[in-house]
Amino acid sequence: MLVIRPVETKDLDRLYELANLAGFGLTSLPKDEKVLKSRIVESVHSFAKPAEKPRGELYIFVLEDVEKGIVAGTSNILSKVGGFEPFYAYKIQTCVHESKILSIRKEIQSLLLVAEHSGPTEIGGIYLAPEYRKHGVGRLLSLFRFVFMALDPKRFEPKVIAEIRGVVDDRGQSPFWEALGRHFFDMDYSKADLLSIANKRFIADLMPTCPIYVPLLPPEAREVLGKAHEQAKPALRMLEEEGFAYSGMVDIFEAGPIVECPLGHIRTVKESRLTTVDQITTGQMDSPPFIIARSQGDFRACMGAVDETPLEGIRISVQVAETLSLSLGDKVMISPLRSLPSQTKPLVGVH
Missing domain, CATH: 3.40.630.30 (Gcn5-related N-acetyltransferase (GNAT))
Incomplete structure (x- = not known):
């Protein structure tokens, strides 16, 4: 991992x-x-x-x-x-130089520190x-x-x-x-x-x-x-x-x-949400990959599958749980590695 x-x-x-x-x-x-x-x-x-x-x-x-x-x-x-x-x-800015006498109009880019x-x-x-x-x-x-x-x-x-x-x-x-x-x-x-x-x-x-x-x-x-x-x-x-x-x-x-x-x-921020680890499984998980980060203690993050549970929490693999030192009931922040059309729960508090 x-x-x-x-x-x-x-x-x-x-x-x-x-x-x-x-x-x-x-x-x-x-x-x-x-x-x-x-x-x-x-x-x-x-x-x-x-x-x-x-x-x-x-x-x-x-x-x-x-x-x-x-x-x-x-x-x-x-x-x-x-x-x-x-x-x-x-900063790249554009200025206009124009001579009506010569009928010349130039848009010139310049660099401004x-x-x-x-x-x-x-x-x-x-x-x-x-x-x-x-x-x-x-x-x-x-x-x-x-x-x-x-x-x-x-x-x-x-x-x-x-x-x-x-x-x-x-x-x-x-x-x-x-x-x-x-x-x-x-x-x-x-x-x-x-x-x-x-x-x-x-x-x-x-x-x-x-x-x-x-x-x-x-x-x-x-x-x-x-x-x-x-x-x-x-x-x-x-x-x-x-x-x-x-x-x-x-x-x-x-x-x-x-x-x-x-x-x-930012897409990842908009699709991030705080949730709870309800289940930890040794079984196969086939969901698209998520970024999973523990929300308490020293920061740790990894990539792994996430399944929704009936209790509105998530199921994660035992490998993810061990890598992030997670237990049942722990809070995690998750966001799909790539945008999911069904993602509808935005993070509250980031504007």
Whole structure:
């Protein structure tokens, strides 16, 4: 069985291995062991403290193969971007230039640097080892985060965003960065991306604040503007199925698209509901897969079949019960891994 749980300090070595497997452009899974360790410590503290409202807590999760005892994937949630460390992005805006004398009218796109000091919740840092990319595991690793949000929505902002990894080659070269950022920062894309995790002050110090006209960029930079990395396209499609849409903004380093959705409009959140474990069975269960998360104690989630019972609770397998340490009468939050036409019980309290 595969279980999703909060990261622990013992996971550092394996997460560092996954970070080096992930390639370039995954900012929230850094290839720097010291930075990664500090993020794990920050996450442990975030899970430990009560949260009445989002204050920038970082929640890192890992996907563990229980039978093999190894961490196979990771993803995270940042409860709120901004604050002491603003969230920077380029907003793509269109302006009109017109000459009535020459009968010429041009709509010109430009990039405007925006700094968000009190921003939305952000999901990111998702990576799954190649051998586990089957049977809906990648979907589980992404979508369970919305079940976690549904369990305690006051920890999160009303809007959720995701920065989709942009185009970066196997050598860590970004066409957009080479055309724009390098001229102001005098460093490689990978170094600038890593520095932005620890301190974003240099962005405000060096990045131009005046609009940058897109037609003045070289063709190779314009071509990747708002484009997702080939490996990130499945994740983008999945989020679009959940209700996310392009925000009109791109990442300042490699120009990957930023997508957004109101928390209460996310498909997994809308179809989440709190229910009770009425039966635990050793028999065969044939229902479509659900994301199942225990609602009390340390967070744990997995994928499994769910059957309704006459008492308006659910029946789960003994494997799910053992994986999540569930007993009869325990409360769980469930949501179908894929939308079910018959799903009619929305979560109360998320708007």
